[in-house]
Amino acid sequence: MAHSTADAPRSHPDRDPSADSGREADTCPDPNPAASPTLTAGAAALHLVRGSLNRSRAAAFRLAWWTLVSAAPALVSGKALALAVDEGFLAHRPATAALYLAVFALCALCGAWASRQTYPALAEIVEPLRDRILGDVVRGTLRRAVVPGARCDGADAVVVAQLTRQVEVVRDALAGQLMLVWQFVLTTGAVIVGTALIAPAAMPLVAVPLLLALGVFAVLAPATLRRQHAAFQAEEILAHRAVTTVGALRDIVATGTHDRAEQEVLEAVQAHLLASRKLATVAAVRRLIVGLGAHSPLLLVVLAAPYLTDHGMTPGDVVGVLTYVLSTLEPAVRLLVQGVGASWLRLSVAAQRLAGAARSPATPETPAHPLEPADGSVFTSGVTFAYGRDSAPILDGLELTLAHGEQLAVVGPSGVGKSTTADILAGILQPDQGRILLGGVPLGRIARDDLSRARALLPQNPYVFAGTLRENLSVLAPGTADDVIDSTVEELGLGRVVRRLGGLDGQVDPSALSSGERQLVALARVHLSSATLVILDEATRHLDAEAEQRVEEAFRRRPGTVVAIAHRIAPARRADKVLLLDGQRAWIGTHDTLLAEVPLYADLVGIWNTGITGPDGDGPGGTADGPDERDAGVGRVSYPGAASDRSPSRPSAD
Numbered sequence: 001m002a003h004s005t006a007d008a009p010r011s012h013p014d015r016d017p018s019a020d021s022g023r024e025a026d027t028c029p030d031p032n033p034a035a036s037p038t039l040t041a042g043a044a045a046l047h048l049v050r051g052s053l054n055r056s057r058a059a060a061f062r063l064a065w066w067t068l069v070s071a072a073p074a075l076v077s078g079k080a081l082a083l084a085v086d087e088g089f090l091a092h093r094p095a096t097a098a099l100y101l102a103v104f105a106l107c108a109l110c111g112a113w114a115s116r117q118t119y120p121a122l123a124e125i126v127e128p129l130r131d132r133i134l135g136d137v138v139r140g141t142l143r144r145a146v147v148p149g150a151r152c153d154g155a156d157a158v159v160v161a162q163l164t165r166q167v168e169v170v171r172d173a174l175a176g177q178l179m180l181v182w183q184f185v186l187t188t189g190a191v192i193v194g195t196a197l198i199a200p201a202a203m204p205l206v207a208v209p210l211l212l213a214l215g216v217f218a219v220l221a222p223a224t225l226r227r228q229h230a231a232f233q234a235e236e237i238l239a240h241r242a243v244t245t246v247g248a249l250r251d252i253v254a255t256g257t258h259d260r261a262e263q264e265v266l267e268a269v270q271a272h273l274l275a276s277r278k279l280a281t282v283a284a285v286r287r288l289i290v291g292l293g294a295h296s297p298l299l300l301v302v303l304a305a306p307y308l309t310d311h312g313m314t315p316g317d318v319v320g321v322l323t324y325v326l327s328t329l330e331p332a333v334r335l336l337v338q339g340v341g342a343s344w345l346r347l348s349v350a351a352q353r354l355a356g357a358a359r360s361p362a363t364p365e366t367p368a369h370p371l372e373p374a375d376g377s378v379f380t381s382g383v384t385f386a387y388g389r390d391s392a393p394i395l396d397g398l399e400l401t402l403a404h405g406e407q408l409a410v411v412g413p414s415g416v417g418k419s420t421t422a423d424i425l426a427g428i429l430q431p432d433q434g435r436i437l438l439g440g441v442p443l444g445r446i447a448r449d450d451l452s453r454a455r456a457l458l459p460q461n462p463y464v465f466a467g468t469l470r471e472n473l474s475v476l477a478p479g480t481a482d483d484v485i486d487s488t489v490e491e492l493g494l495g496r497v498v499r500r501l502g503g504l505d506g507q508v509d510p511s512a513l514s515s516g517e518r519q520l521v522a523l524a525r526v527h528l529s530s531a532t533l534v535i536l537d538e539a540t541r542h543l544d545a546e547a548e549q550r551v552e553e554a555f556r557r558r559p560g561t562v563v564a565i566a567h568r569i570a571p572a573r574r575a576d577k578v579l580l581l582d583g584q585r586a587w588i589g590t591h592d593t594l595l596a597e598v599p600l601y602a603d604l605v606g607i608w609n610t611g612i613t614g615p616d617g618d619g620p621g622g623t624a625d626g627p628d629e630r631d632a633g634v635g636r637v638s639y640p641g642a643a644s645d646r647s648p649s650r651p652s653a654d
């Protein structure tokens with residue numbers, strides 16, 4: 001099945017070389033970060049910081065102002081203690097010392113109050129950013145899911161979850177950056193100015209090691225960034241492998257491939273361990289930088305104290321300088337190197353990942369003069385489509401006419417292009433050539449919202465969400481009256497499920513429904529919608545033959561055209577028309593005409609009848625002896641080459 005989780009995500013090749021830039025966005029989020037970044041990590045982070053500050057200028061100024069005020073105690077601390085020692089304690093005037101200490105305490109209180117004021121300003125900057133990125137990521141992910149060739153499998157949910165976690169990382173890291181960088185600049189500035197005021201001779205002992213430490217920090221930053229990046233990558237690959245393995249547990253148990261599966265996960269665990277170890281060495285280097293920038297000035301001032309006091313510095317000045325270094329410089333350097341260092345790296349990496357995830361594919365142009373389809377009739381002419389410039393076409397000149405209300409069954413061997421055809425008819429994939437009219441209007445002339453209302457494409461694994469049954473059923477037709485929902489529910493055979501869940505207000509836990517029940521919910525939802533063209537891409541695959549027939553009849557009574565990819569013979573037999581695909585060739589007719597006239601169809605029917613695909617019997621078994629289809633009365637589309645009687649491969653097992 002085209003949507004199999006075993007399929008690797010398939011990218012859609014660009015038909016237009018100029019569209020290259022959009023291609024990356026056309027794939028599912030790549031669990032391998034190394035494969036995707038187009039923006040360097042640092043540039044992505046800078047872009048975010050600049051964007052956030054630009055959008056919230058007033059808040060940024062308030063943040064700067066209150067941070068400045070909160071740095072005042074840092075400036076006053078050394079001087080106040082120097083005066084308390086020299087003019088208070090050493091001069092035997094404890095009251096004076098107490099006064100200076102009180103001034104320092106008062107400044108500290110003011111500083112604490114100013115710090116408190118910084119948080120609302122900070123929130124005004126980072127909270128809107130979080131909301132914006134989250135919206136972009138979800139929107140980008142959803143849009144990529146429906147662009148040509150982008151078929152996300154279940155494991156991509158992990159990637160989305162990881163990305164949303166990284167949105168939180170970005171929010172927290174950006175807040176940390178803004179606070180800590182400002183505080184570092186202002187408090188170390190206060191230390192340098194304060195030291196220069198009370199003891200100019202001691203200034204180089206403080207400033208030189210500090211500058212050296214900052215230099216080393218800057219030089220090592222790229223290597224550190226790489227290791228952080230590698231750790232992120234290893235973590236994501238591990239999560240991806242774990243979820244893929246857990247998702248395939250039944251298959252692994254059934255096929256006895258435990259060892260292989262275990263080995264794959266263990267490899268990812270080892271890679272994660274290695275990356276984490278390398279990251280740990282980064283932490284060790286950071287401690288050395290803190291030692292150089294904050295502890296060595298302390299040592300140098302203590303060692304130089306006798307010399308400094310001999311050359312005019314008072315003991316109070318020495319205490320003042322030590323206060324600056326101990327109570328202000330050391331925490332500032334530690335926070336910068338450990339806090340800002342780590343959070344900048346996290347911010348860079350996460351921002352880079354999010355930039356890729358949030359990128360939306362080029363949105364389809366809104367037609368200049370949109371038209372609304374008159375009904376659900378479908379007309380295609382010369383529709384040709386290939387997944388790559390050099391690939392063989394999946395459709396080659398498809399001609400199809402469906403009157404409003406007709407039912408078409410699309411059949412063919414596995415991998416022949418049935419889902420692709422469904423996507424093309426739904427307007428999700430653009431044909432390379434040819435025209436498709438829905439209700440007499442070319443698909444390109446229908447505005448996107450109108451198209452969403454006019455046709456519904458239901459895949460094998462539909463979207464059923466946690467919410468009430470009513471919400472799930474009426475999502476395409478909000479406000480539908482309960483009695484209408486009830487009668488649709490009964491018509492489709494969903495009544496038992498509705499009663500079990502406690503009526504329409506019952507809560508749906510999607511994981512507690514069987515695959516067939518989820519399909520019935522989605523089918524009922526589409527049945528209630530206003531779509532005049534319903535395309536079912538194996539949307540009844542998990543139903544038994546009887547339930548499938550009930551659904552089919554319910555859709556027959558409903559106004560509108562139905563295109564259903566059939567995986568059993570019975571729906572094809574009952575359909576008004578059958579479209580048989582075989583690679584580049586396509587035949588259109590009724591079940592009976594195709595059976596009589598196209599050997600391939602007869603073979604397919606034979607396989608269905610004798611195979612494990614369903615309980616439906618259907619007349620005589622398959623034969624390849626029918627008349628040559630070139631003479632037959634069935635519509636045949638495109639017949640390049642003479643590969644006339646290729647045997648069909650067995651259709652996918654039910």
Ligand SMILES: Nc1ncnc2c1ncn2[C@@H]1O[C@H](COP(=O)(O)OP(=O)(O)OP(=O)(O)O)[C@@H](O)[C@H]1O
Pocket residue numbers: 001002003010011012013148149150151387394412413414415416417418419420421652
């Ligand atoms: N995004 C893609 N990029 C490249 N090739 C693709 C892509 N999607 C499908 N294909 C290829 O196109 C062919 C038709 O795929 P499609 O899923 O339409 O077949 P199908 O008849 O629906 O198969 P099944 O019966 O197994 O569901 C297959 O060979 C498939 O590998």
